[in-house]
Each structure stands twice: as structure tokens, then as C-alpha cells.
Amino acid sequence: KAGVTQTPRYLIKTRGQQVTLSCSPISGHRSVSWYQQTPGQGLQFLFEYFSETQRNKGNFPGRFSGRQFSNSRSEMNVSTLELGDSALYLCASSLESGVYGSPLHFGNGTRLTVT
């Protein structure tokens, strides 16, 4: 079974631009979460989508948004990029079958550098 796929692996953008990151979950996984990882802040939860609906949201400004499609693929968008948005963005999927405690399966991340 293929793992979680994130594209692209690397991105370099300029301040003020916007960016879209893509995540394809493991087949059959309906929950997709996004995390920002930086050396100073560690892993910060951005949001979680389940069946095309945002179910949970972290404490990030409105410049960070996401969506999920009917095939469970998800995209994350960051508008008006700031230098502090430079980070590794990780997508994780999990199986929701009514049994909680399903672990997260992570992709290898998208490394975003804002200059």
C-alpha cells in the first residue's frame, strides 16, 4: 500500500507570495492533518480534515487554510507569505473506522523556504 505522498518536496518562495501544498493520504484513510515543524516551535498542529470538513483547527492565522476533496486528497494554502513561515510542513493521514486511537501516518513533508 502506498504511503502518504506530499508534493512538492521543496519550495522556495518570496515574501508576500502564496503557496499551495498537496497531500495524498493512504488509500482508505479519510482523516488528513497538517502540521508545521520548525526548530524553535517543534510540531504545531494546523488543522484536520475529515470527509471534506475541517474538524479541528490549531492556533494559526487565517493566512493558513486548507481543504479536502472527495477522494480524501488535501491541499494547504498559505497566503501573503512571511519569513517566519519557513518550515517543514507535514501531512498525516489516519484511518477512521469508528475506532479511535488510529495512529498518524506521515508523509516526508514539504520544505518551504521564504526569502
Added chain:
Amino acid sequence: AQSVTQLDSQVPVFEEAPVELRCNYSSSVSVYLFWYVQYPNQGLQLLLKYLSGSTLVKGINGFEAEFNKSQTSFHLRKPSVHISDTAEYFCAVSPRTNAGKSTFGDGTTLTVKP
């Protein structure tokens, strides 16, 4: 709300020595507990999880962890480490009633020296 504290940011150890990575958590609701490992330039992989039942859980690569409810701890152990265990380890919790939102600790970098 939940919080996770990993008590050691860096743990250096010699090959074949035992190791313990410490994790304490705080939560107002019941939680599930996880340990993940991250190798350079990769995402996180699940090592083990505690959902219920026996407080000692075994995971992949010879790791195990013990859940202590009274001390709200979930320490990770391995009796004999290998060079290949060098990586960053994350402790995480997710509320039982909202399993889609996990909170991670800041990570512990385990460095195994020959």
C-alpha cells in the same frame, strides 16, 4: 487542552547501552499516547501506542514504553541501542473524544555513539 513535556532535549548514549526517553503529559480528558520516530529528511513513523489495557506496550525495533497514570508519564525504553537508532523521538497525546488532534512534545534527539 493537552500538553506534552519531553524532559530531555538530547540524549547521547553508547551503542549497546540501555536508554530511556522521558515523557510527561498533562490533560483534562482521557488521552491516547504515542511515540513516533523521525529520521533525517523524513516524516514521523509510529513506534508504539497506548490505548488501554496493559500499561507496558511493545513497539517496533525493540522499543517499549510504560504508561503510568498516577505520574502522567509515558517513558520510552530500549535495553540495547544500535547506531541506527540515532534519530529524533516524539511523544504525542490525542484526546479520546477528539482523536484527530494530536499534541506533540518538542522531541528528544537520541545520538548513539560507537
